[in-house]
Amino acid sequence: MINKERILNLFFELVRIDSPSLQEKEVAVCLHKKMEERGYTVTEDKAGELSGGNTGNLIVHVPATGEGTPIAFSAHMDCVHPCHGVEPIVEGDLVRSKGDTVLGGDDKAGIAMAIEALNHLEDESIPHPDVYFVFSICEESGMHGAKNIDTSLLPAKDIIILDSGGKVGSIVVAAPAKAGIMMNFIGKSAHAGIAPEEGVSAIQIAAEAVSKMNLLRIDESTTANLGHIEGGSVTNIVADSVSLTAEARSLHDEVLNKQLEHMESCCADAVKKIGGSYKFEYEISYPALHVPEDSTVLAKVEQACINIGLDPERGPTGGGSDANVLYGKGYNAVTLGIGMSKVHTTDEFIKMESLTRGAELVAEIMKS
Known part of the structure; x- marks a missing residue:
């Protein structure tokens, strides 16, 4: 089972760190420490220098404990304004800010889901192939992290981007x-x-x-x-x-x-x-993103949805994301809906169920 208290605590910790585009260093330091303490290889690329930011993308390598094709998960560290002094609160099943800032679920919910999914696999000693995390910078103001990523640090060609507002189980297969x-x-x-x-x-x-x-x-x-x-x-x-x-x-x-x-x-x-x-x-x-009908990573995601009782739903979106850029660089990129709602506004919220179900889905995709 996904640890509801643990993922909520991690999410709260992340959204309380100020991280407008090109100023993500404090989040990067936090994540670097968490990943390195667990023995994973963490590398910062030069994307920050190339785009005028104070940190680069973080690429984390989690060594395989089982068989399978390497897979990567990506979520961005930056948030849109107003994002200084975020104070998250819980109202029933909803997590939102107090109302004078965005929440920052876009995209710190994606980061929290990826990390909690790995926690779950390790708690249950469930084997997984090589897993990579990409915690990118400057997605909100031009995707400069993805555009300047050091691809030599990311050998996995299948990448799941956790950065869409659809419900958990929705899959973006086309973006303009x-x-x-x-x-x-x-x-x-x-x-x-x-x-x-x-x-x-x-x-x-x-x-x-x-x-x-x-x-x-x-x-x-x-x-x-x-x-x-x-x-x-x-x-x-x-x-x-x-x-x-x-x-x-x-x-x-x-x-x-x-x-x-x-x-x-x-x-x-x-x-x-x-x-x-x-x-x-x-x-x-x-560039435009078009996930092929015969995409093996799409099939893997849809099967993972079915395995945990979700109905996978394919669809297009009118917005771009790091997925467009990574797709253009030759990666097999698929974006997942993670349940964040009213993003880029001070009314932004996410349901607790979306946090936990999103992490559960990511964990299922990670499995060997």
């Missing part, structure tokens, strides 16, 4: 690629009262372009959103510069490319109509 977009519109300044006809309003160019764009829900697998707009100065000067940041996501690369082409064509048409110039730039932040 994301493009980060920057649009700059250049006009010409002029005095707005004396000679406005000599100017070209960058704000007007941007407005024309945006008004023609297909945005928000494009289709069942594609979205696009404008996140920030900035430009101009005072009302008596025709604005000569405006910048917009945006994103587009899709489960299908060809559809994402089509959406990007559409958005740029709107910029070009606006300049043709009003004047001025534009620059449209984008970067693919992470």
Whole structure:
């Protein structure tokens, strides 16, 4: 049986440690000590140095006690703001914060489940193959831990990411690629009262372009959103510069490319109509995730669900995670729902049953 008191104590200990993105060192120190005291090999990679953080990813190797293919479990150490001074409380079967911060179950619940699962196997002397833990940094602000991971430290090719909000037993089998977009519109300044006809309003160019764009829900697998707009100065000067940041996501690369082409064509048409110039730039932040139907790690997860009385449920998600990046690096990545709810808000909570059932599922997957 999963030790309910032990996993709750560990979860509370972790969420009480402040760990915004790129500032995860205290959590890393805590986990490094816990794992090293148990005799496991713990290595910190250079991801922190490469991304400007104060610690790297932790990769933990737990030697095999039985037969089987090596397997890895991943959860990230960082949390979104507001995450300083988290004070977790229990209300019935729910664990939440007092209400002025996030809880941090995203993703410290995943860390707690992985460690408690191993505790359970060791308590019961249940054999397992080589197990690796990846405690990653900076997932919330760009997945820079996964992007900069030292893959030589992670020889297991099957990896389970414990970082989705679905109920325990849900399995993410598809997640979209994301493009980060920057649009700059250049006009010409002029005095707005004396000679406005000599100017070209960058704000007007941007407005024309945006008004023609297909945005928000494009289709069942594609979205696009404008996140920030900035430009101009005072009302008596025709604005000569405006910048917009945006994103587009899709489960299908060809559809994402089509959406990007559409958005740029709107910029070009606006300049043709009003004047001025534009620059449209984008970067693919992470690739789409597609778990193959014949994936052996997917089959292993589904069988583990059945073994402990859960109905496995496959499905897509509209968000990205470390799984997208690791999949792009050649790992057989599958993301599990761990029951965290209302994440990224001060109303975030997780059920005690989700903590314990999630740990039970991870333990079942770990078994030889």
